[in-house]
Amino acid sequence: MxxxxxxxxxxxxxxxxxxxxxxxxxxxxxxxxxxxxxxxxxxxxxxxxxxxxxxxxxxxxxxxxxGIRVGSHSLIGRWEIKTKPEQGYYKANTDSFGFFDRISDHDWDKMKQETITLIGMQDATTRTTSDLLSEGGANINSKLWWDDNWKVSSINFTCTNKFRIGGYWLCDPMRIMAFAAERAERSKPTERRKKRKGKTADQKECIVYVSGGRDVEFANHLLDYLIARKFEQHIDQEEDDLLGCEVHIFAPSMQELVEPRDGLFLHKWGFRPSNKESMGIAADSITAVAFKTIKDTVAELQHSGRISVLALDCESCEWDIYSDILALDEPIQQVLMQMHGTPFVANELFLAMQQAGYVIFHREPSSDGEIYDYSWLKLAPSFFDGST
Incomplete structure (x- = not known):
């Protein structure tokens, strides 16, 4: 031991x-x-x-x-903020980045299937009508092309609450304002962030750009409509700010607004395509007028991610400028354009808008059939995946 x-x-x-x-x-x-x-x-x-x-x-x-973000930031950016949808309203809310909040899943599935079917029909039509366009850029048989192409099946989305204001058709203008208000509420900056980002408390989340044609008429009618609707909503409450949106007019030859008003802003330049340097002459043949690209304009005015509507009537510049619209860092929610003639790139514009996720909810021809007004709405990639 x-x-x-x-x-x-x-x-x-x-x-x-x-x-x-x-x-x-x-x-x-x-x-x-x-x-x-x-x-x-x-x-x-x-x-x-x-x-x-x-x-x-x-x-x-x-x-x-x-806010709660769904999908790719590069596709929708700041207006991709969603409220939590109610039971049975999820699909429309998701496929529209939160814009539609009162369409049932059942109804949305039907609308989605109709749109996909119409897009297929139009794609088939496009392949058979391309010979009506001139390779040299001249308008060849314009009326015949419009009669056969981008017509019957071109209105490929049903906006159940579209409204005509100042000569343009918008999809649910009240929802445009309400949707912007939701974004504003969710993204209210602190005082420190305001100073850092240069954002002031009175800047709107709903910005409307309008250039050419019926710009002043449209701007005033839109402001009147939105103010009236907002007043009706808050008739029993004290509402300090009845301006749901800002409207910015881009008119290089307009010196001043005849009737200035709150919420309406005049900028003395027009839009030009990024691939064309241009300086024009006003109607008096003396005054030089300036142009800027849409991208430069958005950056200068600090409106990125806040443009709800672009209304453009620029006498054929749309055929060149559409690619700049689609190239913006943050997409525009609704694009309203007046189309002139039928240049050889006509199909390219419509197909590019479609590829970028825009659906057509309105089409209206002029009396002579040579000019057409189109209204597009941006939807999420999930809308086009074919699933219900």
Whole structure:
């Protein structure tokens, strides 16, 4: 039998001396190792809890200030903010980036299938009518092309609440304003963020651009309509700001507005395609008029992600400028354009708009059949995937 001082029979321990290998030191060492192990486990548990808490807080802050985003940021950007849809209204809400909030899933499935069918019909028509367009750019048999192409099946989406204002057709103008108000509420900047980003409290989330044609008429009628509807909504409440949207007119030859008013802004330049440097002459044949690209305009006025409507009547510039509209960092919700003639790129414009996720909800010809008004609405890629 071994004695306490006899280490010849003691179990092997990785120590350097007999004293370090004693039972008392070994037990003390084991207790210390056990304590260290427990401390490591407690630290891991606390770090895991802290990580979960931080992720939860960051997620809450992101949802509160940025809104819940669905899809690719590059496709829709800032107006991709959605409210949580009610039961049975999810599909329309998702496929429209939150714009439609009162269309049932059943009705939306029917609308979606009709649109996809009509797009297929139009694609087939396009392939058989391209010979009516001139390769040289001249208008060849314009009326015949419009009669056969982008007509019967071109209105490929049914906006159940479209409204004519100042000569243009818009899809649910009240929802345009309400949707912008939702975005504004969810993205209210703090005072520090306002200073950093140059954003002021009175800047609207609903911006309307109009250039050419019936610009002043449309601007005034739209403001009148939105103010009247907002007043009706808040008739029993005190409402300091009845301006749901800002309307910006781009008119290089217009010196001043005849009747200035709140919410209406005049900019003394027109839009030009990015691939064309241009400087024109006004009707008096003396005054030079300036032009800027849409991208430069949006950047200069700090309107990125806040343009709800673009109404454009620029006497054939639409055939060149449409690619600039589609190239914006943040898309425009509704595009209203007057189309003139039938240049050889006519199909390219319509197909590019379709490829970018725009559906046509209105088409209206002039009396001579040579000029057509079209209204497009931006939808999400999920709308075109064919699933219901």
């Amino acid at each position: 071994s004695t306490p001082d006899d280490y010849s029979y003691a179990p092997y321990r990785s120590r350097y001396s007999a004293e370090e290998s004693s039972n008392a030191v070994y037990e003390k060492d084991q207790r210390h190792r056990l304590w260290l192990g427990r401390r490591r486990r407690v630290k891991r548990l606390l770090l895991s809890v802290a990580f979960i808490v931080v992720v939860g807080v960051v997620t809450r802050v992101y949802e509160f200030f940025g």
